[in-house]
Every structure is written in C-alpha cells, then in structure tokens.
Amino acid sequence: MPETRHSVCALDCPDACSLLIDVDESGRGSKLRGNPEHPVTRGFLCGKVARYLERQYSPDRLLHPLRRVGGKSDCPRFARIGWEEALDEIAERLHSAAAAFGPESILPYSYAGTMGLLNGSSMDRRFFHRLGASRLDRTICSSAGGAGLTDALGVRYGVEPEQFRNAKLIIAWGANILATNVHLWPFILEARRNGARFYTIDPHRNRTGHLADRHYSIHPGSDTALALAMMHVIIGEGLEDRDYVARHTLGFDDLKARVRKWTPARAAELTGIPAGDIVQLAREYATTRPAAIRLNYGVQRSERGAMAVRTIALLPALTGAWRDAGGGVQLSTWQAFHLDRTPLERPDLQQASPLRREARLVNMSQLGEALTSLNDPPVKAMVVYNSNPAAIAPDQNAVRRGLRRSDLFTVVIEQFQTDTADFADIVLPATTFLEHTDIYFAYGHYYLQLARPALAAPGEALPNTEIFRRLAARMRFAEPCFRDSDEDMLHQLLADPAHPFVAGVTLDQLDSQHFLRLNIGDVFRPFAEGGFGTPSGKCEFHAETLDYVPPLESRHGDSELLARFPLELISPKNSDSMNSTFGNRADTDSQTSILTLHPADAAARGIETGDAVRVFNGRGECLLRAHVGDAVSPGVVSVPSGRWPKRAGDGNTVNVLTSRRLTDKGGGPVFYSCLVEVELLEAEKANA
Ligand SMILES: Nc1nc2c(c(=O)[nH]1)N[C@H]1C(S)=C(S)[C@@H](COP(=O)(O)OP(=O)(O)OC[C@H]3O[C@@H](n4cnc5c(=O)[nH]c(N)nc54)[C@H](O)[C@@H]3O)O[C@H]1N2
Ligand SMILES: Nc1nc2c(c(=O)[nH]1)N[C@H]1C(S)=C(S)[C@@H](COP(=O)(O)OP(=O)(O)OC[C@H]3O[C@@H](n4cnc5c(=O)[nH]c(N)nc54)[C@H](O)[C@@H]3O)O[C@H]1N2
Ligand code: SF4
Ligand SMILES: [Mo]
Numbered sequence: 022m023p024e025t026r027h028s029v030c031a032l033d034c035p036d037a038c039s040l041l042i043d044v045d046e047s048g049r050g051s052k053l054r055g056n057p058e059h060p061v062t063r064g065f066l067c068g069k070v071a072r073y074l075e076r077q078y079s080p081d082r083l084l085h086p087l088r089r090v091g092g093k094s095d096c097p098r099f100a101r102i103g104w105e106e107a108l109d110e111i112a113e114r115l116h117s118a119a120a121a122f123g124p125e126s127i128l129p130y131s132y133a134g135t136m137g138l139l140n141g142s143s144m145d146r147r148f149f150h151r152l153g154a155s156r157l158d159r160t161i162c163s164s165a166g167g168a169g170l171t172d173a174l175g176v177r178y179g180v181e182p183e184q185f186r187n188a189k190l191i192i193a194w195g196a197n198i199l200a201t202n203v204h205l206w207p208f209i210l211e212a213r214r215n216g217a218r219f220y221t222i223d224p225h226r227n228r229t230g231h232l233a234d235r236h237y238s239i240h241p242g243s244d245t246a247l248a249l250a251m252m253h254v255i256i257g258e259g260l261e262d263r264d265y266v267a268r269h270t271l272g273f274d275d276l277k278a279r280v281r282k283w284t285p286a287r288a289a290e291l292t293g294i295p296a297g298d299i300v301q302l303a304r305e306y307a308t309t310r311p312a313a314i315r316l317n318y319g320v321q322r323s324e325r326g327a328m329a330v331r332t333i334a335l336l337p338a339l340t341g342a343w344r345d346a347g348g349g350v351q352l353s354t355w356q357a358f359h360l361d362r363t364p365l366e367r368p369d370l371q372q373a374s375p376l377r378r379e380a381r382l383v384n385m386s387q388l389g390e391a392l393t394s395l396n397d398p399p400v401k402a403m404v405v406y407n408s409n410p411a412a413i414a415p416d417q418n419a420v421r422r423g424l425r426r427s428d429l430f431t432v433v434i435e436q437f438q439t440d441t442a443d444f445a446d447i448v449l450p451a452t453t454f455l456e457h458t459d460i461y462f463a464y465g466h467y468y469l470q471l472a473r474p475a476l477a478a479p480g481e482a483l484p485n486t487e488i489f490r491r492l493a494a495r496m497r498f499a500e501p502c503f504r505d506s507d508e509d510m511l512h513q514l515l516a517d518p519a520h521p522f523v524a525g526v527t528l529d530q531l532d533s534q535h536f537l538r539l540n541i542g543d544v545f546r547p548f549a550e551g552g553f554g555t556p557s558g559k560c561e562f563h564a565e566t567l568d569y570v571p572p573l574e575s576r577h578g579d580s581e582l583l584a585r586f587p588l589e590l591i592s593p594k595n596s597d598s599m600n601s602t603f604g605n606r607a608d609t610d611s612q613t614s615i616l617t618l619h620p621a622d623a624a625a626r627g628i629e630t631g632d633a634v635r636v637f638n639g640r641g642e643c644l645l646r647a648h649v650g651d652a653v654s655p656g657v658v659s660v661p662s663g664r665w666p667k668r669a670g671d672g673n674t675v676n677v678l679t680s681r682r683l684t685d686k687g688g689g690p691v692f693y694s695c696l697v698e699v700e701l702l703e704a705e706k707a708n709a
Contacts, residue, residue: 031454035465084480124153134407137459153374165689169330175554187347195319242323250288262341311345327686359520392423595661641677
C-alpha cells in the first residue's frame, strides 16, 4: 500500500498548490496530485506539475558536485568531485576574492526557483551578510508592480481568490489566468455561471482571451492611458462612489482636474482600443457590482510599468468596488503574510563582516552590466542558486559575455545542468521541494503552508540551507546562527507572530494541518472600510504625478529606433513551463520557438506560418518559426519566454533582444518594451 504524504508546490506561481504524493514501500513517489482539501487549489494541478515526477526522477538530475575541466569559452566539460573538495575550493576562492578585492567583489544571484523561505532566503542570506558580499536587488519579476501597488494602496494585497466567485464583472488585466494562475479559473467559471462577464485586456489574445466575453487588444505598455481615460469617463459622468471617495480617499478634486484631458479619443490613439469601447468599459466597470480586476505582472514589464499598476489599482477606490466581497483588485497577496523575516536573514550580520556596514546593492536585472563593467570593486566571484540567469535575464549577450570571463569564479547550485551551470567553475547538486523542509507564503491566496520531505534526495544532492551551513563552517564563521538547523529557523520565524493576520500561528499547527488560513475573517474585504497602508490610511490619488508617457521602445516612442525596428515584441510566460524551469523538456521548445505575428506584418515580409525567421534588433538576433495569426494586432509580435538557449539551434533566445533599461520605479526589467524587426531567413528565401 502506498503511503500518502503532504507537500506544497514550491514553484514561482501565485497558486502555491497543496499537494499529495503517494510513496510506495521502497520510498519512491508514484503519484503526485492536488490536495482536494485546500480551499483555493482544490485538488487539481496544472499540466506542468502533474508531470513533476518526470523531473524528480529524470536521469539528467545533478547528483554530485562537479568541477569545470577546460575554459569558459570551450564546450562545457565537468569532472565529478567530492563535497569536501568542492566546499574547500569554494571557501578558498571566496577568501581570496575578498582579500584581494574586498568582500563586495562577491555576488549572490538568486530568485524564486523555490518559493520556500528556508531554501530561498535564510541561511544563504546570513552567509552573504556575514561575508560582506554585495547585496542583490531582486527586481527581475515584480518590483515595478510592487512599487506601483504600494503607491496606490500602501500595501501589497487585495481581493481574495475565493471571492471572485461573487463578482459580476471580472477583468483579467495583463493576466493570462489559464496559463499562470489556473486555480483562479474555477472561481471565475462559478461567477460566470451566476451571470458575471469576463473581459481580458492584453496585447496577445491567448487561451484566456479566447475564452473571454470580450477581449480588448491593447498596445504594449499603454495601460496607463487606458486607466486614465476610464477615470475620465467615470468622473465625467459622475459614476464615482462619492461616499467612498469622501471617506476613504485623498485628492479627488485634483484627480478630476487631472483626468479631464485624458479623453477616450486620446487614449484610443495610444492604446489601439476604440474610444467607444473605452467609454463602454468604463461605464460597465463603474456600474457593475461587485467588480474584480485580476491584475497580473504582464502590465509592469514595460518602461513605465509601476505607473501602470498604480493607476489601475486606483480604480476600485474611485468606484467604491472595495466595499463588496469580490470587488477590488488583486495583483499579489504576499504582504498579508506578516511574519518577520529578519530572524531568518539576519541583515545585522553585515556589521560583523569586514565591511562593518551595509554592502552595495547590485540590480539583478542588469547582470550583464554588473559582470562586464562594474568597478570598485569588480565582481570576481558569483554564487547562483534558485535562478537561471543565462536564460531568463535581459540582454542575454551581455550576460554571457560576463559569465564567460575567465577571471570570474562562478558557483551554480542546481538540480539540472542549465545554461548558467554550463558557465560554472563548480556545480553543486540541489534537492527539490519534495526532498526538503520548507515554509511557504503565497502570492495568489491567503494560506500559509509547511512541507516536510516526502522523498529521499538522490545521489549527494543537498538543500540550499545545508549547503550554506557547510560553507559557513568552511569560512569559519563563529556566530552560533550558522549552526541553526532548519527546525531552529522555523522556530525563529514563528517565535512570536505579532500581527493579527498571523497571531497564534504555531509550527505544530502547520505540521498537523499543512495549510493555515491567515486571520482575515471568513470573507476578506481588505479595504471595505478604508484602512489603506498609506501614511493617511486613505487611498491617495496624488494626481499631480499621474501621467502617461509611451515607452521609448514602442510605436509611439523613439522614431529613429522605430524606423529600424518597427515591431513591438512581448515575451510572456509559456503555458507549459515555469520560466526556464522545465526548459529541458521538448514540449517547452514547441512553444518557445514560435513567434506570432499579424497577417499584415507577415505579408509585408513574405512570411508564412512555419517559415524560419530571424528576429533582431541592435542587441542581438534569434531564429524562430513564424506563426501567422490575428491573436496579436498589427505591429505586435509575441514569443513565449522560458527557452533554454542551448536547446535553440542558434543558441539564442528572445532575451538576446530584451534590454537592460529599467522601469520607472522599482528598478525592474522592461522585457515587454522591446522593438525588433523580423525577416524571412535567407535560406527560406532561396528555397522559395
Ligand atoms: N505556465 C506558467 N505559469 C507561470 C509562469 C510561467 O513561466 N509559466 N511564471 C510565473 C511567474 S514567475 C510569474 S511572475 C507569473 C506571471 O503571470 P502573468 O503576469 O499572468 O504572466 P505574463 O506572461 O508575465 O503576463 C501576463 C499577460 O500580460 C500580457 N501583456 C504583456 N504586455 C502587456 C501590456 O503592456 N499590457 C497588458 N495589459 N498586458 C500585457 C501578456 O501577453 C500575458 O498574457 O506567472 C507565474 N506562473
Ligand atoms: N523574456 C522574458 N524573460 C523573463 C520573463 C518574461 O516574461 N520574459 N519573466 C521574468 C520573470 S517574471 C521571472 S520571475 C524570471 C524567473 O527566472 P528564474 O528565477 O531564473 O526562474 P527559472 O527560470 O524558473 O529558474 C529557476 C532555477 O532554480 C532551480 N531550482 C529550483 N528549486 C531549487 C532549489 O531548491 N535549490 C536550488 N539551488 N535551485 C533550485 C531550477 O532548477 C531552475 O533552474 O524570469 C524573467 N525572465
Ligand atoms: S505551478 Fe502553480 S498551478 Fe502548477 S502545481 Fe505549482 S502552484 Fe499549482
Ligand atoms: Mo516572475
């Protein structure tokens, strides 16, 4: 009889599914499924994780420490070494980099390969803080949107997923729900069965858009103009909720004056959405209750992404949508998990480092620049874990130039031999979330979760926590916190949860119940009675700073650039991977190798579906297959992201095209403000 164990999906996904895994007598996992008892993730898994055991037991798992044989420009070759040897060499190289160039010449590089707090941000942070290493500004995903949401609401949480079932109008705004947030979908279906309308606002009509009652095809990076024009209509027609505005907002009169010039006609020109549709959408939004906006991170990967999120997030305060269960906006729920993480991360250890101060901050979205042109000191050693920058960071050619430096010592802690691992001097094998203990917040629901190891680790793979614990011992860090076990750290995190949302949460409870609802009441209406996280406690419009400027790389941007590269490229998530995490699977390639372009743009270039095309701009080029279709508007091309460069014929992915420029706020990458040109590949022309 197989035994059923509990786990939690650790991938960087808003849903944070509660999992059940059947384990046979030999300890082998035989079936992975959703836990039917979890109120949000309700017993089903997305397609990619339903097959996670393939990854778990893949013959390609990294099982032993490896040392590079040969140079960084050569074909990557590695030889197996022991843990002791690997740790000694790393400690020695980190010591010598710190001695010669100062500890800030060492750079950690990590993101959300696992969302577990222990393996994502505990012993690793302690280690780098004590070392005095550069701090990494973790901007690659959501920092622009986080800044925009904070400007609007003062906190980063919103409508709970369960309440979407009560909505009568649901707008997926830059949110590909079926691909990236599939556990919200049943709540949307329930709402629709009860008469709700479901609209999408997106430059790409993907599967979610195809299933919508209406799809608004918007030009990339122009959402702020749409939101301002909606405000123009709402206020112009007196559809705002006067009572809510009076009691819970600040600056309405200025806002009214500000949006007067934002006519639907003006927004139509910038967004590509007809003025009549904008008027209709604004009226419906203001007069339908409850009205929920699922805003996702797609809108904030453009040059003024923070402003876009901020402006959209102001809408429900104007219409009073926050009053209703199922009314408001949700971008993230993360900040409701009010557990203090400083005991895990111990930033105070920086004072015990040779620097005796806070170390410099390096923006992860400009890794290429950091590795090729940073001085005082240059980066001489890098430790990568929970991330695959050679595939996912913008300006891929610059990133690779940096990773190829023969004087850069690189450690990569990984489950698989990624493109990043190919540049490593030392590769260390990491466990998966099924093999280690961890605790999980979520960014798409309000349940705190704990998972214990369900399976034994293969070969010599170790959890990140243990790897940094052993490295700390090698570096002779004397502080007792470097000997804390994972269990100790869990106790430290849960020592005295003070905030009402988490008050009384204990490790025992988490161990026995697996998931715990935060103390937010049965029905969470976060701002029904105001209570915003702003200094005034009100939703502050600050109209004087609300404005829209088109991205430099867009159809209304730099005309010289546009003349050479006339197409706007977006590279959203593919539906069958998790960023590059499943990029080693052939079915990921079948999505990430395809460029969708509009029939008019295709005809002008003599391109047909199935043709090989060259996509290029001033930063690089990559070869893809064309798919001609009207899921995108003229002037827009779309390529799903997440490809492994080494699986592409030319070794390049869309990220050779994306720029190192940063967003208006939050220092985020501008993946979706990217001008390119597309042409039929010469060979295909010759064949024609
Ligand atoms: N299957 C799958 N699921 C995932 C991931 C994955 O890689 N694959 N990644 C996870 C991660 S890391 C994240 S951050 C989340 C992200 O989840 P989402 O934010 O939902 O995903 P994105 O694909 O980044 O963007 C969402 C949508 O925004 C659209 N979009 C692009 N530019 C614009 C614009 O200017 N305006 C508007 N209105 N829409 C725009 C895209 O076409 C896309 O349909 O998903 C998580 N879930
Ligand atoms: N063009 C384009 N580029 C993008 C995006 C886009 O939309 N378009 N999206 C961006 C976004 S939103 C994000 S979040 C980033 C994501 O970029 P990354 O954070 O780099 O995410 P992944 O590509 O999933 O790589 C995570 C790696 O962590 C490893 N890993 C998983 N668990 C563990 C563990 O416990 N220990 C260790 N040591 N390793 C582990 C996995 O094997 C995997 O290789 O990509 C960004 N890049
Ligand atoms: S990737 Fe997301 S939807 Fe899929 S199992 Fe993990 S948490 Fe659930
Ligand atoms: Mo992300």
